[in-house]
Amino acid sequence: MEPLDTSAPRLRVAALYCFTRFDDPAALRAPLEALCHEHRIRGTLLLAGEGINGTIAGTDAGIDAIVAHVRGLPGCEGVDVKFSDAPHMPFHRMKVRLKREIVTMGQPDIDPLAIVGTYVEPQDWNALIADPDTIVIDTRNDYEVAVGTFARAIDPHTKTFREFPEWFRSERERLLGQGKAPKVAMFCTGGIRCEKSTAFLKQEGVEDVFHLKGGILKYLETVPEEQSLWEGECFVFDQRVTIGHGLAPGSYELCHACRRPISAEDRASEFYEIGVSCPACHGERTEEQRAAYRERERQEKLAARRGEAHVGAVYRGE
Structure with missing residues (x-):
């Protein structure tokens, strides 16, 4: 290129x-x-x-x-x-x-073209999720939710979107109860995961299912900060790492060992080493792996000095 x-x-x-x-x-x-x-x-x-x-x-x-x-x-x-x-x-x-799927859920019978939840415009989202009869579910992964989410949102603590169906099936009775089922409002970064998650819930027999049209990105772009129910920043899948209201650049950086977002507090940790580890992944890697990451970091710096772009980014997908 x-x-x-x-x-x-x-x-x-x-x-x-x-x-x-x-x-x-x-x-x-x-x-x-x-x-x-x-x-x-x-x-x-x-x-x-x-x-x-x-x-x-x-x-x-x-x-x-x-x-x-x-x-x-x-x-x-x-x-x-x-x-x-x-x-x-x-x-x-x-x-x-x-790819087999443009967003991997692992449920081959789900078809967002056939059935999907009700879209909610960003300007109408606050009223829906502030309703005490509405259950709000964040369909993103744990490292994304840790950076920011909506007030009252339930965190499924999933590591991948593929885990969402099992999580919902195991938590369904606790979430929905035995009486009249509450409304379920779900959201994700750009909207694509909710196309499948709402289709999945509809297929599971949940009737009142809603999702944020355009996702968090559209909400942060269009809803004024003083009216916002968003708390924190939003993880994005590129080198900007996070963004805030008005889609302004956020304060997080990326751990190039595990691809998780890291805060200023994380960077002050004894377990943080640029390109090698952060508090979240230090215990997940062996010393041999960290040595390989150090060498990769050295090669990246050498490439930068030569004015060459280092190719090594990983796209996780929405």
Whole structure:
């Protein structure tokens, strides 16, 4: 990939997804990847038989070209795209990957095109989750919830989205009780996980299921901070790590050993070593692994001194 024009005044980030039916997603990969390289776009796009998902960054013209291309794919005319700005390129390279699912839940019978919860606009979300008859569930993973969440939200303490169905089935009676089932409101970063989680609950027989349209990103973009029920920051899947109200850059950094967000307090810990470990992962790694991470960190610094981009970022997906 050619070097990005760093003289550009800003970079635009586009987070997008669309559930649709691609008969041959492999055939869509090469043209999409070529166009991304042509416009010096970086990030990750996932293609599967159920649609497309990903986050990319580049110039305004480059992002416009990719979004226009995606909207030309079968069933993607109304693809949901959330835009934000970044002061620096938040991705190391461009990847277009073929996957079984564009967001992995591991429930093959779930089809968001057939059944899904009720969308709630950001400006109406506060009233719904403030209602005492509403159960609010954060469908994201534990490391994301730890950075920030909505008031009153239940944390499932899942490490991956694949664990969500088992969590709900085991907690269903406690959550919903034996009488009239309460309303269930769910949210995630950009909205895609809730497409599947609400479809899953509907399939499980839960009737009043709602989800935040556009996800946390749209809420933070459109709801004024003084009216917000959001507490903390929002983890994002790129080198910005977290963002706040108005999609402003957050205060967290990323542990390059485990890819979890780390706070200023974490960085002051005896278990924190740049590129090697943080309080969350120090006990999960062997000394041999940490030695390998130290060598990787050394190579990254050497590459930076030579003016070369180090390729090593991992996209976790929404």
